[in-house]
Amino acid sequence: xxxxxxxxxxxxxxxxxxxxxxxxxxxxxxxxxxxxxxxxxxxxxxxxxxxxxxxxxxxxxxxxxxxxxxxxxxxxxxxxxxxxxxxxxxxxxxxxxxxxxxxxxxxxxxxxxxxxxxxxxxxxxxxxxxxxxxxxxxxxxxxxxxxxxxxxxxxxxxxxxxxxxxxxxxxxxxxxxxxxxxxxxxxxxxxxxxxxxxxxxxxxxxxxxxxxxxxxxxxxxxxxxxxxxxxxxxxxxxxxxxxxxxxxxxxxxxxxxxxxxxxxxxxxxxxxxxxxxxxxxxxxxxxxxxxxxxxxxxxxxxxxxxxxxxxxxxxxxxxxxxxxxxxxxxxxxxxxxxxxxxxxxxxxxxxxxxxxxxxxxxxxxxxxxxxxxxxxxxxxxxxxxxxx
Amino acid sequence: xxxxxxxxxxxxxxxxxxxxxxxxxxxxxxxxxxxxxxxxxxxxxxxxxxxxxxxxxxxxxxxxxxxxxxxxxxxxxxxxxxxxxxxxxxxxxxxxxxxxxxxxxxxxxxxxxxxxxxxxxxxxxxxxxxxxxxxxxxxxxxxxxxxxxxxxxxxxxxxxxxxxxxxxxxxxxxxxxxxxxxxxxxxxxxxxxxxxxxxxxxxxxxxxxxxxxxxxxxxxxxxxxxxxxxxxxxxxxxxxxxxxxxxxxxxxxxxxxxxxxxxxxxxxxxxxxxxxxxxxxxxxxxxxxxxxxxxxxxxxxxxxxxxxxxxxxxxxxxxxxxxxxxxxxxxxxxxxxxxxxxxxxxxxxxxxxxxxxxxxxxxxxxxxxxxxxxxxxxxxxxxxxxxxxxxxxxxxxxxxxxxxxxxxxxxxxxxxxxxxxxxxxxxxxxxxxxxxxxxxxxxxxxxxxxxxxxxxxxxxxxxxxxxxxxxxxxxxxxxxxxxxxxxxxxxxxxxxxxxxxxxxxxxxxxxxxxxxxxxxxxxxxxxxxxxxxxxxxxxxxxxxxxxxxxxxxxxxxxxxxxxxxxxxxxxxxxxxxxxxxxxxxxxxxxxxxxxxxxxx
Numbered sequence: 001x002x003x004x005x006x007x008x009x010x011x012x013x014x015x016x017x018x019x020x021x022x023x024x025x026x027x028x029x030x031x032x033x034x035x036x037x038x039x040x041x042x043x044x045x046x047x048x049x050x051x052x053x054x055x056x057x058x059x060x061x062x063x064x065x066x067x068x069x070x071x072x073x074x075x076x077x078x079x080x081x082x083x084x085x086x087x088x089x090x091x092x093x094x095x096x097x098x099x100x101x102x103x104x105x106x107x108x109x110x111x112x113x114x115x116x117x118x119x120x121x122x123x124x125x126x127x128x129x130x131x132x133x134x135x136x137x138x139x140x141x142x143x144x145x146x147x148x149x150x151x152x153x154x155x156x157x158x159x160x161x162x163x164x165x166x167x168x169x170x171x172x173x174x175x176x177x178x179x180x181x182x183x184x185x186x187x188x189x190x191x192x193x194x195x196x197x198x199x200x201x202x203x204x205x206x207x208x209x210x211x212x213x214x215x216x217x218x219x220x221x222x223x224x225x226x227x228x229x230x231x232x233x234x235x236x237x238x239x240x241x242x243x244x245x246x247x248x249x250x251x252x253x254x255x256x257x258x259x260x261x262x263x264x265x266x267x268x269x270x271x272x273x274x275x276x277x278x279x280x281x282x283x284x285x286x287x288x289x290x291x292x293x294x295x296x297x298x299x300x301x302x303x304x305x306x307x308x309x310x311x312x313x314x315x316x317x318x319x320x321x322x323x324x325x326x327x328x329x330x331x332x333x334x335x336x337x338x339x340x341x342x343x344x345x346x347x348x349x350x351x352x353x354x355x356x357x358x359x360x361x362x363x364x365x366x367x368x369x370x371x372x373x374x375x376x377x378x379x380x381x382x383x384x385x386x387x388x
Numbered sequence: 389x390x391x392x393x394x395x396x397x398x399x400x401x402x403x404x405x406x407x408x409x410x411x412x413x414x415x416x417x418x419x420x421x422x423x424x425x426x427x428x429x430x431x432x433x434x435x436x437x438x439x440x441x442x443x444x445x446x447x448x449x450x451x452x453x454x455x456x457x458x459x460x461x462x463x464x465x466x467x468x469x470x471x472x473x474x475x476x477x478x479x480x481x482x483x484x485x486x487x488x489x490x491x492x493x494x495x496x497x498x499x500x501x502x503x504x505x506x507x508x509x510x511x512x513x514x515x516x517x518x519x520x521x522x523x524x525x526x527x528x529x530x531x532x533x534x535x536x537x538x539x540x541x542x543x544x545x546x547x548x549x550x551x552x553x554x555x556x557x558x559x560x561x562x563x564x565x566x567x568x569x570x571x572x573x574x575x576x577x578x579x580x581x582x583x584x585x586x587x588x589x590x591x592x593x594x595x596x597x598x599x600x601x602x603x604x605x606x607x608x609x610x611x612x613x614x615x616x617x618x619x620x621x622x623x624x625x626x627x628x629x630x631x632x633x634x635x636x637x638x639x640x641x642x643x644x645x646x647x648x649x650x651x652x653x654x655x656x657x658x659x660x661x662x663x664x665x666x667x668x669x670x671x672x673x674x675x676x677x678x679x680x681x682x683x684x685x686x687x688x689x690x691x692x693x694x695x696x697x698x699x700x701x702x703x704x705x706x707x708x709x710x711x712x713x714x715x716x717x718x719x720x721x722x723x724x725x726x727x728x729x730x731x732x733x734x735x736x737x738x739x740x741x742x743x744x745x746x747x748x749x750x751x752x753x754x755x756x757x758x759x760x761x762x763x764x765x766x767x768x769x770x771x772x773x774x775x776x777x778x779x780x781x782x783x784x785x786x787x788x789x790x791x792x793x794x795x796x797x798x799x800x801x802x803x804x805x806x807x808x809x810x811x812x813x814x815x816x817x818x819x820x821x822x823x824x825x826x827x828x829x830x831x832x833x834x835x836x837x838x839x840x841x842x843x844x845x846x847x848x849x850x851x852x853x854x855x856x857x858x859x860x861x862x863x864x865x866x867x868x869x870x871x872x873x874x875x876x877x878x879x880x881x882x883x884x885x886x887x888x889x890x891x892x893x894x895x896x897x898x899x900x901x902x903x904x905x906x907x908x909x910x911x912x913x914x915x916x917x918x919x920x921x922x923x924x925x926x927x928x929x930x931x932x933x934x935x936x937x938x939x940x941x942x943x944x945x946x947x948x949x950x951x952x953x954x955x956x957x958x959x960x961x962x963x964x965x966x967x968x969x970x971x972x973x974x975x976x977x978x979x980x981x982x983x984x985x986x987x988x
Contacts, residue, residue, distance in 0.1 A: 011948055195943040222939040243943050258948050272949040283951055306951075317957055318950040350972065354915050378915060379941040384960040385915075 006262020007061030007092075009254050010085055012044060013268030014070040015290045018102075021138040022203035023165075023196060027270030027288045028068045037077045043297040044267055045084040047286075050302040051265040052088035054275060058263070060089045062096040062254035065119075071101035075113025082118045096121055096159075096253040103149030103162075104141040111156045121252075122153050123192065124162040129179050133168050138203075150186050161190035161252065166224050167216045168196055173227050180228065184235040189250035193228055194243045195221060225377055242325045242376060259326045261319040261338070269293035269303070274318075281310045312340035317387050324357075324383055329370025332359070343369070347385055351375070356382050391464050394574045396645040398603070400468040400483045402508055403493035404501035404859055408523040411555040412493060412564070413451070413469050417634060419561050420453040420465070450588075450601060450647050452631040457569045465568055466631075466647040470507070480507050482662055486588045486603035486647060489517040489572030491564065492539070496522040496552070497529035499830055500542050501859035502801040508543055519567050520550035526557055534828060542827040577644025583607030583668040586677050587617065588647070590660040592711035596628075598654040602642070602666060606673065609642045614669035615652065618676045620661050623669050624652035657711045685717050685733025686794070686864060687740055687760045687843050688777040690886060691747070692729030694754035694977055695965060699728045705751035706730055709743065716743055721778070725970055726756060726886050731778055734760075737843055756968060756977040758886040762839045765792040765867050779888045782874050785925075791890070792867040794839040797822065799832070800850070802858035807831045809853035817841035818892060839864065840872075840890065875900055877983075878921040878928075879907070882971045886980060897922075901930040903983045910979040913937040918973055 016035060017028040063085060065078065078099065085091065098121040099114055101107050111122070126146045128134045134142060141149070153160040164183055166176050183191060196215060198208045207213035216224060229239060237245035241259060244252065257264050266273035270288040274281060285306040287293040296303035310318070316339020323330035336342055348369070351357045356375035362368050375382050403409035453465040468483040484490070490511040494500055511518055520539050522532055532552055539547040551567050553560030589601040602609070609615070609629065616623045628651040630638040642648045654660060663679035693702045706718045717733035734740040740760060747753050759779070766774040767790040768783065776782060798819075802810045804826065814821070814835045823834035837846070842862065850858050875896050877887040891899050900922025907920050915937055922930040942953070967974035 009948075197943050218937075218939050225939060242941055258950070264948050266948050272951060274948065274950065285949075285951065314954060317954050321953045321957060322950055351915075356915055377939050377941055378937050380960075381915060381937055381940045384957065384964060387957055388961050388964045 006260035007253060007257050008055075008058040008089075009062045009064065009257035009262065009264035010048070010060055010089075011254075011264055011266040011268075011271055011273070012063070012065050012070075012081055013266065013271040013286075014065060014067040014073050015269040015288075015293075016072055017067065017069045018072065018104075018140060019138065020203075022207075023137060023199070025199035025202050026068070029269075029290055031290075035072075037074050040294065041077045041080040043294050044081050046297050047267040047302050048081070048084055048088055048265070051267065051273065051275070051284075054277065055089070055263070055265065058089055060085060060091045060095055062257060063098070064254040065099040067100055069102050069107070070099050071107035071110060071114075075110055075117050078114055078119065079117035098123055098252065098254055100125065101149070101153070102141065103146040105145055105148065108145075108149045108152050111152055115156050120157060121159040121161070122157050123252075124149055124153060124160070126150065126162040126183075127165045128168070129164075129182050133171075136169070137165065147186070154188055159190070159250070160188050161192060161246075162187065163192045163194065165194050165196050166228060167221050169214055171216070171224070173223050176224055177227050177231055180231045184231065184237065187237070189237070189247035190252065191232065191237055191245045192243055193232070193245060195225070222377060229373070238327070239376070240327050242379060256326075259322045261315075261322050279309060281315055283308050283310055283314075312338070315339060316341065320383050320387055324369070324371050324379060324386075327370060327376075328362075329357075329360075329368045331362075332367040332369050334366075335369075343386055344388075347388070351382060351385060357386075391643065391646070393577060393645050395461060396464045396466070396575055397489065397568050397572050398466045398468070398487040398575055398645065398647060399489045399491060399568055399572055400470050400480075400487045400511075401491045401493055402470065402480075402504060402511060402518075403523075404495070404498075404504045407493050407495040407498065407501070407504070408555045409469070409493050412491075412521070412523065412553070412561075413467060415555050415558055415561045416453060416465075416467060416565065417451060419558075419565070420455050449634070450632055451634040452637075452647070453633075455565050455569070458566060459569075463569050464646075465565070468647070481510055482588050484511050484514045484516065485663075486586060487514075487516065488575055489519065489568070491521050491568070492518050492543075492545075493521045493523050494535055494539060496525045496532050496535050497527045498857070499535050499538050500801065500827070502799045502832075502861045503859055505543065505799065505801065505832075506861040508545075512545075517572050518545055519564075519571050520545065520547045521564060522550050522552045523555050525552045526554040526559060538827050538830065542830075542832065575645030577604070578606045579608060579644050581606035582671045582673040583609055583613075583615070583666070584673040584677065585609060585642075585666040587660055587662060587664040587666055589662060590654075590657050590714075592657055592708070596651050598651070598657055598660060598711075600650050600652070600654065600660055600666075602648060602650055604642050604644055604646045604648075605677065606644055607668065609650070609666075611640050615650075615666050616669045616672060617660065618665040618667055618672070619679065620659060620664055622659060624654060627651050627653060657714055662714065685715070685735060686839060687734045687736055687762060688731055689734070689740060689760040690721050690723060690726065690729050690731050690758035690778070691718075691744065692723065692726040692756045692758070692886075694756055694968065696727045698753055701751065702730065702747070702753055702755070705747050705753055706732070708751070709746060713743070715739070723758070723780070724885050726758070726968065729756075733777070737847065754965065754977065756886070756980055758980055759889045759983065760843045761889065762794050762843060764872070764890060766790075767792070779874055779890050780885050782890070790869050791872045793870045793872060793890075794864050795866050795868050796837055796839050796842060796862040797865045798835045798837050798842070798860060798862040800835065800858055800860050801830055801832050802854050804829050804831045806854040806858060807833070810850065810858055813846070813849055813853055817846055818895075836865065837862075838868070838870065838892070841892075841895075873924050875903075876923045877903060877907070878919075878923060879911070879975065880918050880971050880973045881921075883923075884970055884975070887983060896924050897929045900924070904930045904932040906983050907975075907979060908932040908934055910982045911973065911975055914973060916972075 015027050015029050020030055097119045099119045101122050101124050103124045103126055127137055129143055131142050198205050232245045236247055239245050240251050263276040264273055269290045271286045273284040284304055287296055287303040287305050293303040319335055319338050357369055357371050360368050401409045449469045451467050455463045455465050457463055468487055470480045470483045492508055536547040536550055551563045584606040585602045585604045588603050591599055593599050611626055613626050631648040665676035667673045693699050715735050718730040721729050721731040744757050761779055764776040766776050768787050769789050817837055819835040819837040821835055825832045850860055871893045872890045873893050873896050875889050875891045876883050904920045904922050911934055917936045918934040920932045921928050967976050
């Protein structure tokens, strides 16, 4: 993949889930009473309208429904939002419209409706291909349902991907290799493979603290990482990002907007956006509580709790954090413009010396800094070093 | 209007840490109406955050209570709260000198402790009347009779009239107030005589400037009066004066027996000498008070800013802190690894920790403290003597005739269950037993020990081997010749001067090993492997290796939430600022204090 333009993305957050997974610390909420989807759709459109007024002249290259569980949205809700986007901005002919979906049969029943609404890519939260681990991860589907959902998604949408989680309790390298090979056979041309991490304020964090949940240590996690890359490289699904693997050209364009530090609006409870405005780059964040979000939008037209002008240093840090996650790395010339400083040559030389990063000239003659395979696996330390 | 002498009582409270001194002081203030209950916070007199958090008293405080006694008369009770920790023994001595009596607070469930003993002997030396108070009598483990017996046996004072209280519940507090009035003597003094007052303490207040705490012996001190510090030879005019109730309350004059404060346009605390005699400039008294012996720092260490750019801020900060704490000394120091900083002198390890913490908190500095060192006397072959505060200054061994190190006499009290472990610890620290006696089930152990072993980790280990029950007090006795060597620590093959220390030859290898092991734990893994070595002269005596980082990457990126990742990065960056670059290795600043806590 060549280092292309970041593009302009629109992110829509659907903050509801049927149940809360014990590892998840995303902004998701379980509601026992039915959600008034028409009302939420109106609010999403109102907030999009608010953002569109601030970003005239943009062409939307990608749209992403994330959550929560967006596959709990009625297809009409999705259609309302997509129609609104089409009216507010011009939209690229090849726009990518992704939706995250749970592989349960109930959610899968809506796939045709989503396709009709304009969704052209789904990302399924499969997470595991054995029932014991699915249960442990708190997932509501089983393997059989996941297989059905994958088949149906591949038949319904032009593009699809699914998520897997590894470094689960008791997982061996051999188990994982076998499971991942099954995943590769089921996959189209994109897979997201995340290491299970224990996040604060989740049930797993409580269990972990109490010693009731043991996750692989650094060495075991590194072995699992190596196995992941072995299997997926062999299958032609290259890691174009830390946790994302795809055949050439099948990368998720919307996520590339983030990682290339492009411009995106984020609407919905807890959504984040980055707007490139005349006065500078702004970071927006929405109220996280869905009901409070709704009330705010209905009274003010938006539910922003943050709309901050980023400093040069903050922008530089964000571009480093996001950009180095990609195997294409960052455009060093652009980084210098964004951050208003140069990377400490001594630190950079040191990291090159230790084989963590390399400095290359790309086909457009731009200097790029990118992590080596050895640097990828310790990227947090590499970024901290470069940012310090 | 000053109060007549027989209606004044000046007293201090002597207690071991945790025996309830500050709580008792709180109760006395409360029950005499010094503060409304809504103004009460716990440990009223411990005004520094550090004091409240650690539950200790660092600076002596004073408070004037007004008490209507059972005899119908109203008395002024001046309470001097005093620190309990051995590092601050000098604060205790001046407080005691300003009073005529003491309340000896002993935890009825714990019994007498070593520091109590040291302080009570000081009180006896000051001719104090002493009222024993048994605190925490409401606890199931309280044994009033046994502790009374112990007070009589160990301290040698009559405990038959000891007041039984619970400062926590308020039980017995009225009896304490009555005992202060009926059993402690009033101060002596002559209001008509020329002014004679003792300078008890002084500190710098950001709003008022230098505040001086005084105890008037003879004469009257008045606002506007010209006063002379007899030893310092300086004269000032009193601008403002008063007492602490514990709120600062202005008064027009202070008479004999009174304890209060004055403000007099004094520029620096250094101009006020604790123990100095204050008199009237125009009508001076004939003879000054005896005064106190100045304190000497016994532990030294280097303090360096984590960020070299903060050196000027550190210079300002140590200067300001010194205004408040005359027992702390400093001079500029440069280190190959740490750059510019200060070599500072302290009264002990706790004092060191507290000064470091105050500098960091009150002046918002990030500091690195190097290994503490005692003052060594080095006899050189050319006949000269070098006082060495810093192992980095150690001359070439071929020039050294002999090295002398300071020894202390330590008094330790411990329940006899832990005696074996305590003796072993003293033995391990090169100690020599002087005395061992019993009072009931508690043993009183006296040991001579080299101070350099004590500053290292003695106090922590004493607490740990005795489950917190042993108590400890010491004073420096002598300098003794010793077979000391310089232990150097190499990180990634480069010597770190800030970690070098003088150690007894027989202990050097074990200490080197323990430090390497500790550093292995406190230095985070880097992207490459790091050898850690300990060396004596050119010889490596211990080695550990920190393995390279194998995996450190955030798996999931939260949609477009770059803010969250950036905030994590900010934390990492701040963490890195708290580390020092040694060659290619980043050493966290707390590594320098952690290596002092190794067990060897």
